[in-house]
Amino acid sequence: MCQGYNWWDDKADQFWLARFIDHYFPAHQRINLFSCFGSPNLYIRFYKGKKIFFSGENLQASTVLQFDPIYRDHRINEVDLALGFEFRSEPNYYRFPLWITQNDFIHPKWTLDEIQAKINQLNDPSIRLSPGRTRFASQISSHDRGGVRGILLDLLASIGQIDCAGRFRNNTDELKTVYGDRKEEYLSQYRFNLCPENSLGEGYITEKVFDSISAGCIPIYWGEYLEPGILNPEAILRYEKGKEQELYERIRLLWEDEAAYRSFAEIPPFVDGAAEKIYQIIQGLHDKLAQTL
Known part of the structure; x- marks a missing residue:
């Protein structure tokens, strides 16, 4: 119990x-x-x-x-x-870290082979190159206490329509009324997802970037830590203070140039050995619990 x-x-x-x-x-x-x-x-x-x-x-x-x-x-x-x-x-x-558990990104009963199958599925570029992915960007959050979500929305608004399906700057009810709060299915329409963390901290990373990847979106991310040995930083667009214009130009190019987008979408979001690293983290938890319970 x-x-x-x-x-x-x-x-x-x-x-x-x-x-x-x-x-x-x-x-x-x-x-x-x-x-x-x-x-x-x-x-x-x-x-x-x-x-x-x-x-x-x-x-x-x-x-x-x-x-x-x-x-x-x-x-x-x-x-x-x-x-x-x-x-x-x-x-x-x-x-x-929380991201392993959220939305059963990794199911608690999965073997190494099952984790590897999940990583292979998400590394397949076809998920990002789906013909139904015609909308520019989404942003789903309830607040902006960290201050970065508003900065990104203002920065990128001139490129294309950014749909905000959460309470913060809400401008659409489709997530609830059309998709029944099925976030991954909703995000499957979008090429980009704004997914900054609430704050910065050594080792701090939540489910936000993983939710974007699972839905096939290119993450537009702000955070201090990107799980080395698991995530591929080359597949993630990162906000850095002082480099706003550089980020703007890159995202604009990826939205307006189909060849540039396709090239970026083909970059695998997980590095080689990611499944083994995730499995190692879970096995470490098992060993700690075995000593504790």
Whole structure:
């Protein structure tokens, strides 16, 4: 049994980590899953059973999303195991980034061969060269606390129509009314997707760039870390302050010149060995859990 506390929804028992534990450790005792959404005045140490803290959020950037400073250490002295994107040296901490779990990008039961099949599928340029991909760009977000989404929208608006399907600068309801909130299917119309992170942090990367790749869009990304050994930076367009005009000209060329777009779309978004690296991360989690549970 996995029970969630300060979780982002009421479905902690259905979260990727809970399903991974249930699959590989079916005889496990009660597990308490803690996160950072809610009051930190939760006396974790007094809960019966094993205690795991998980967050895919940038807990150091509290000025962006207002996380209580007490979460910055992942409550590492109160739990049996802490998981996050950061690089930490404590023996009861393991770097396990959120993007692996979101939307079952990698299913918790997958073997190395199944992960490799997923990477091969996404590296196939036909997904990006689909004839139905006729729209310019999409942007789906609920806010712009990091400040970069608005910059990108203003920068690129003169190139083509940018459809904003989230709450931030919303100008279309198609994601809900036509596609029933099926994000990947919705994005299959677009050549580009604006997908900046909320903040910068060493090792901080969420599902945003992976969602773009899964849908066959070329990501227009802002972030500090691009998972070396997994993602191919040559296949991702990156926003850098001071280089706005350079980014503008490149995206304009890719939109207006079909040959240039085709050439870019043929670049695989994952490097050789990416599947093995992902599998290694998951096996490391398995080993940590085996020591903990």
